[in-house]
Amino acid sequence: MLKFLWIVLGILLVIIVLAIIVVLCVNARVQQLKDEKYSAQERFSFISWVVSWAIPVLFNVKVNAKGLEKLDQVEHGVIYANHQSNIDIVAMLKAIKKPHGYVAKKELDNIFLLSDSMRLIQCQFMDRTDVRQSVRVISAAAKSVKEGHLMVIFPEGTRMVQAEVGSFKAGSFKLAQKAKADIVPVTIYNSYEVSKRWPRRTVINMEIHDPIPYEAYESLSTNEICEQVEVIIKEPMKA
Numbered sequence: 001m002l003k004f005l006w007i008v009l010g011i012l013l014v015i016i017v018l019a020i021i022v023v024l025c026v027n028a029r030v031q032q033l034k035d036e037k038y039s040a041q042e043r044f045s046f047i048s049w050v051v052s053w054a055i056p057v058l059f060n061v062k063v064n065a066k067g068l069e070k071l072d073q074v075e076h077g078v079i080y081a082n083h084q085s086n087i088d089i090v091a092m093l094k095a096i097k098k099p100h101g102y103v104a105k106k107e108l109d110n111i112f113l114l115s116d117s118m119r120l121i122q123c124q125f126m127d128r129t130d131v132r133q134s135v136r137v138i139s140a141a142a143k144s145v146k147e148g149h150l151m152v153i154f155p156e157g158t159r160m161v162q163a164e165v166g167s168f169k170a171g172s173f174k175l176a177q178k179a180k181a182d183i184v185p186v187t188i189y190n191s192y193e194v195s196k197r198w199p200r201r202t203v204i205n206m207e208i209h210d211p212i213p214y215e216a217y218e219s220l221s222t223n224e225i226c227e228q229v230e231v232i233i234k235e236p237m238k239a
Contacts, residue, residue, distance in 0.1 A: 023113065026050055026113065027112075027113050027116070029046060030046075030047075030113065030116050030117050030120060031116070033046060033120055034116075034120065040099050040121075040122070040149060041099055043120045043121060044099035044100075044120075044121050046120075047093065047117055047120060047121050048093055048094070048097060050117075051090050051093040051094050052093075052094045054090075055087075055090050055091070055094050059087060059090075059194055059198065059202075060198060060199055060200065060201045060202065061087065061091065061194055061201070061202050061203075061204055062201060062202075062203045062204070063091045063094050063095045063203075063204045063205075063206065064203060064204070064205050064206065065095035065096070065205075065206040065207075065208065066205070066206065066207045066208065067207055067208035067209065068095065068096065068208060070184070070208050070209075070210060070211060071096065071098050071150070071184065071208060071211075072098075073211065074150070074182050074184060074211050075148060075182075076145055076146060076148060076179060076180070076181040076182060077145070077150050077181050077182040077183070077184050077211060078145055078150070078151050078152075078153060078175050078176040078179065078181050078182070078183055078184065079092075079096075079100065079150060079151070079152040079153070079184045079185075079186055080152075080153060080154075080155050080168075080172070080173075080176075080183060080184070080185055080186065080229050080233070081152060081154055081185075081186035081187070081188055081233070082154070082156060082186075082187060082188055082233050082234075082237075083154035083156050083188075084188055084190075084191040084192035085191040085192050085194055085195065087191045087194050087204070088154070088188055088191050089102055089104070089152075091188070091191055091204045091206065092152060092186075092188075092206070095206055096150075098150055099121065099149055099150065100121070100149065100150035100151065100152055101118070101121045101122035101123040101124070101141075101144060101149060101150070101151055101152070102118065102121075102123045102124075102151070102152045102153070103123070103124050103126055103137065103138075103141050103151060103152070103153040103154075103172075103175070104118065104123055104124070104125055104126070105125070105126065105128070106125045106126060106127040108125060109125040122144045122149050122151075124137045124140050124141045124144075124151075125137070138174055138175050138178060139178065141153075141175055141179075142175055142178040142179040142181075143179075145175070145176075145179035145181045146179050146180075146181075150184075151175065151179075153172050153175055154172075155168035155169055155172040155173070155226065155229070155230070156168060156169070167230075168226050168229065168230045169226070170221075170222040170223045170225075170226040171222065172226075173222045173225045173226055173229070174222060176214075176217075176225070177218075177222065177225075180214045180218070181214060182211040182212060182213050182214060183211065183212040183217065183225070183229060184208065184209070184211045184212075185209040185212070185229050185232040185233045186206060186207065186208050186209065186233070187206070187207045187209070187233050187234075187236045187237065188204065188205075188206050189204065189205040189206070189207075189236075189237070190202060190203060190204050190205055191204045207236055209232050209233070212228075212229070
């Protein structure tokens with residue numbers, strides 16, 4: 001029995017050491033990619049590759065995405081998606097290979113490796129309690145969009161951790177307005193189940209809807225835009 005316990009302990013130590021080595025190697029590459037000689041595509045490709053490798057291993061998740069080809073026609077766009085779990089970001093990184101970043105909560109900016117990795121793909125960290133900082137974040141995100149980098153924002157403002165979609169915040173649509181960008185609604189299914197089902201496999205489904213050109217909403221208020229996009233994202237959840 002004692003011999004068995006020592007074997008188990010040895011295996012656990014090997015796994016821990018290997019995990020530390022992998023993390024340190026990924027961090028070293030992330031730091032290297034901060035150099036200006038690397039393109040946005042090279043930076044995003046590495047982060048996407050790491051996520052694509054890690055998400056099945058760590059979370060036992062498979063991602064099915066419908067309508068990815070619709071993103072090919074978007075030159076300047078903002079993706080608006082419902083938010084069910086912290087897994088949503090990595091699921092989108094695995095499915096959407098077109099370079100994109102996220103408007104994320106400020107707490108993520110304090111996590112080792114994650115913060116630098118997200119900044120590498122032009123993510124912006126928002127403090128929802130600080131109006132001035134939020135305005136600066138929206139401006140910075142809009143600048144990225146104008147330069148051709150997709151941005152993702154979750155208009156519910158927080159994770160719902162359930163199948164139902166919460167009410168959208170109209171203010172989040174100021175990003176698309178400021179960037180004069182196409183709006184791409186995305187519906188995410190099942191990601192809230194990952195924490196409940198793990199270590200069993202969870203299939204996350206994602207539907208990319210038809211982009212809404214800037215010309216189609218430029219005369220509308222943020223409330224009117226919000227209502228339209230909310231209907232589009234929620235509609236498939238009723239089926």
